[in-house]
Amino acid sequence: MSAFSAIGEGREVEQEDYTPDLEPQATWCPGCGDFGVLKALKGAAQELGKSPEEMLLTTGIGCSGKLNSYFDSYGFHTIHGRSLPVARAAKLANPGVEVIAAGGDGDGYGIGGNHFMHTARENHDMTYIVFNNEIFGLTKGQTSPTSPKGHKSKTQPHGSAKEPLRPLSLSLTSGASYIARTAAVNPNQAKEIIVEAMEHDGFAHIDFLTQCPTWNKDARQYVPYIDVNESDDYDFDPTDRREAADMMAETEQALHEGKVLTGRFYVDNDRPSYGEEKRAIGEMPEEPLAERYFDDSYEWERSADLFLDKHK
Amino acid sequence: MTDNELIWRIAGGSGDGIASTSQNFAKALMRSGLNVFTHRHYPSRIRGGHTYTEIRASADPVKSRGDGYNFLLALGDSFARNPKEGSVYGNEEIKPLSENLDELREGGVIIYDSGLLDASEIEDFDARVEENNWHVYDLDLRTMAREQGREVMRNTAGVGATCALAGIELEWIEELMTEAMPEKILDPNLEILHNAYEMVNEEYDVDAHDVKIPEGSHDEEQVLLSGSDSIAYGSLDEGCRFIAGYPMTPWTEVFTIMAQNLPEVGGISEQVEDEIAAAALAVGASHAGTKAMSGSSGGGFALMSEPLGLAEMTETPVVLIEAMRAGPSTGLPTKPEQADLEHVLYTSQGDSQRVVLAPGTVEEAYTQTRRAFQIAYEYQIPAIVLYDQKLGGELMNVPASVFDEEPNPSLGSTLTEAELAEAPHDESGKYSRFQHDVEDGVSPRSIPGQKGGRFLATGNEHTPEGHIEESPENRVAQMDRRTQKLEAISADLSSQDESHQTYHGPDEADYGFLTFGSSQGTVEESVDRLNDQGYSVKSLGVSDMAPFPKEEVTEFIESVDEVLVVEMNASAQFRGLTQKELGQYGEKLSSLLKYNGNPFEPADIVEGFVTTIVEDEELTGIETKFVPAAGD
Numbered sequence: 001m002s003a004f005s006a007i008g009e010g011r012e013v014e015q016e017d018y019t020p021d022l023e024p025q026a027t028w029c030p031g032c033g034d035f036g037v038l039k040a041l042k043g044a045a046q047e048l049g050k051s052p053e054e055m056l057l058t059t060g061i062g063c064s065g066k067l068n069s070y071f072d073s074y075g076f077h078t079i080h081g082r083s084l085p086v087a088r089a090a091k092l093a094n095p096g097v098e099v100i101a102a103g104g105d106g107d108g109y110g111i112g113g114n115h116f117m118h119t120a121r122e123n124h125d126m127t128y129i130v131f132n133n134e135i136f137g138l139t140k141g142q143t144s145p146t147s148p149k150g151h152k153s154k155t156q157p158h159g160s161a162k163e164p165l166r167p168l169s170l171s172l173t174s175g176a177s178y179i180a181r182t183a184a185v186n187p188n189q190a191k192e193i194i195v196e197a198m199e200h201d202g203f204a205h206i207d208f209l210t211q212c213p214t215w216n217k218d219a220r221q222y223v224p225y226i227d228v229n230e231s232d233d234y235d236f237d238p239t240d241r242r243e244a245a246d247m248m249a250e251t252e253q254a255l256h257e258g259k260v261l262t263g264r265f266y267v268d269n270d271r272p273s274y275g276e277e278k279r280a281i282g283e284m285p286e287e288p289l290a291e292r293y294f295d296d297s298y299e300w301e302r303s304a305d306l307f308l309d310k311h312k
Numbered sequence: 313m314t315d316n317e318l319i320w321r322i323a324g325g326s327g328d329g330i331a332s333t334s335q336n337f338a339k340a341l342m343r344s345g346l347n348v349f350t351h352r353h354y355p356s357r358i359r360g361g362h363t364y365t366e367i368r369a370s371a372d373p374v375k376s377r378g379d380g381y382n383f384l385l386a387l388g389d390s391f392a393r394n395p396k397e398g399s400v401y402g403n404e405e406i407k408p409l410s411e412n413l414d415e416l417r418e419g420g421v422i423i424y425d426s427g428l429l430d431a432s433e434i435e436d437f438d439a440r441v442e443e444n445n446w447h448v449y450d451l452d453l454r455t456m457a458r459e460q461g462r463e464v465m466r467n468t469a470g471v472g473a474t475c476a477l478a479g480i481e482l483e484w485i486e487e488l489m490t491e492a493m494p495e496k497i498l499d500p501n502l503e504i505l506h507n508a509y510e511m512v513n514e515e516y517d518v519d520a521h522d523v524k525i526p527e528g529s530h531d532e533e534q535v536l537l538s539g540s541d542s543i544a545y546g547s548l549d550e551g552c553r554f555i556a557g558y559p560m561t562p563w564t565e566v567f568t569i570m571a572q573n574l575p576e577v578g579g580i581s582e583q584v585e586d587e588i589a590a591a592a593l594a595v596g597a598s599h600a601g602t603k604a605m606s607g608s609s610g611g612g613f614a615l616m617s618e619p620l621g622l623a624e625m626t627e628t629p630v631v632l633i634e635a636m637r638a639g640p641s642t643g644l645p646t647k648p649e650q651a652d653l654e655h656v657l658y659t660s661q662g663d664s665q666r667v668v669l670a671p672g673t674v675e676e677a678y679t680q681t682r683r684a685f686q687i688a689y690e691y692q693i694p695a696i697v698l699y700d701q702k703l704g705g706e707l708m709n710v711p712a713s714v715f716d717e718e719p720n721p722s723l724g725s726t727l728t729e730a731e732l733a734e735a736p737h738d739e740s741g742k743y744s745r746f747q748h749d750v751e752d753g754v755s756p757r758s759i760p761g762q763k764g765g766r767f768l769a770t771g772n773e774h775t776p777e778g779h780i781e782e783s784p785e786n787r788v789a790q791m792d793r794r795t796q797k798l799e800a801i802s803a804d805l806s807s808q809d810e811s812h813q814t815y816h817g818p819d820e821a822d823y824g825f826l827t828f829g830s831s832q833g834t835v836e837e838s839v840d841r842l843n844d845q846g847y848s849v850k851s852l853g854v855s856d857m858a859p860f861p862k863e864e865v866t867e868f869i870e871s872v873d874e875v876l877v878v879e880m881n882a883s884a885q886f887r888g889l890t891q892k893e894l895g896q897y898g899e900k901l902s903s904l905l906k907y908n909g910n911p912f913e914p915a916d917i918v919e920g921f922v923t924t925i926v927e928d929e930e931l932t933g934i935e936t937k938f939v940p941a942a943g944d
Contacts, residue, residue: 079621
């Protein structure tokens, strides 16, 4: 019998179940795109019948990190940029837990960029939502890794001399097996994409455009948006790596020319998740490791029996 | 003097098989009934560069590398890259002979490979041999090896010659070689071993010198292992089944042992992108209900500062291992130092709430690592095991019974679902994970996936349910509770009958040595020697750095007239910690420091004590440095 009976329980859940009674009103600014992520996540979790206690939501630091306060589940609000290493270890320790990591563009593409590359490369079975508002919001409007070239802020008074980072292309190069972009202004698509990401067996990365009406007034509201999978103007196969790469490059360029392209850019359902790879080479137990600590009948190995002979 | 111990130094280049040869040799001597202790010296190089390993063997217990040595096997550096005089590293090929002469004792034995080395290249070699009454055997080991197999086997020829000259029976060596070597290379090696042994016995007077292997016997079965082995086995016996790390010398040894053994016990090992991730993974795995660890050396541990603070604030149990090497920055990557003490005690954001244990011996490395896990999981606090390149790499024999212990897989203060059903929750059903008023400040945790246990862990200050909260009342209540855990740990430790510090020497003495971590064994040997010489000295090796055993250390300092604090760093960090914790004794504690890349030898401490404390004279040379007590 599992020590974690919330996992796979399959009970009926309502969206309200994810709303904490103590902090039902989020403190994000009026008009903030982050509300859209929260709503889409609640909708997706409810649609998949995930109970709050079988979910672990890890976040970093920034406005996005407040997601943990407004989404009721097991949560781990970590430090700036470190949500991914915490999340992926939890997944390895107890694979039955539905693990979702979230953070901002500074958190995930800047300070946590190395973790982003490597978590994607390893293809952990988890969902990663990046709140991309092209700005640092919580610290009051500094230029971020995705801010457009020329973007002026208090820390870049003459405008940024840097080209913005290309999150979708970076994700593909690093090894993510599901890559999508959606926008807060498109709640239905956002929910569908989160559902697909959670169902995907591998690292699913969602670049979620979240408008910041307070600190990024120059930026668009990310409307009108175009769904590249549905639009007749775009014809590419998201399961084809080369075509996906071209589409991503075009999408990243278009954003800064005022055109918001969204949708699924890359989907690889054939690649095994990291957990499957580890089990295949005998470096991960078949039974969830965390269960063992609650199993009174488990016979724990002793160093004296297994490893001491070679020292005699 | 006639030595009642053999200290055999095998010297060559990195890549000449020094490590494996010396390990087999040490184990053979252990099996023959002797106590052994090894010391490694190697440069931060892939191939080439002068390296040696010393094996000290005696019928009596050996706690340190000893002073100098009495038997040299100089293989020569077959990978020398800069053999020319005047190049930056000088003539490297000859170094395994030339660099080792200063520490060779009078009457000592030298075997060198005349197939590779030309002693006439060393200035005054013959004069020094005569002056020191050394016995020199120039043997063409290279040719002996070549005749039977391959040139690399000349270390085996050297071992055969050593056995002949030191009176070691070949059977122990043969047994080890048979166990350790694949069949293909075993026969030629055995052949070379025998040929060298017989040739030396036939052609030389093996009794022309006094350096002979002593005879000894053990009361119980022994095992030969290092501090790194002990730390790994202690972790495994505490039920640790998750490790994340990034390679860095000398921490890599523990990481490697764990990575190789974990699959066998259904555990998980992760080599990750950097040390920030490594520590964060350990935190994540522990949060999800496993016993987890990570670790590094100075530079890598600096990156762990961030997740360390996160573990403290979220009260996530985790064990971190810190293997000190000489710093700052890249420092001397393969050399020991004890200069990260303050780093591990105080690094990270805000007030430090952690436990730091510094084992002094191979045996303590096992027991202290186990204690680190027990405290971490019982009190939901990070525990750091602090050791160094010296303890990590030194092999010594300890009774096998030390490891004959039961495993402890307990997650400590963690609730089951049944217990959670009875536990306090807030109105939205969140479990009150961080309750204010709990015994010893420990509020039991739940694990993701458990029904009735959901809560938010956050690095922000938070309410009992984990909600972010900045009110002064809550802040003080939570901070006091976290601090209370340290007080409870301290009270728990001092209430135990058995001390975790190590006392040595007579109960009553005029002088005291205070030390911590891996210098302990060397200090104890110095104490014995000084008492034999008529001085009145005792020592205390402190193992608990945080919480600090104030009563024990106070009592020790009070019991002597003067205290010399011995540590391997330049800034007297342990003396500083002692004064800070005890708030006094600045005028009673002086320091003997060593930070030249080599660990203390007993003679350093004996000489340092006699010169500075007894005779009140200045220390000369670069080996050690004396820092007087305040007011002196």
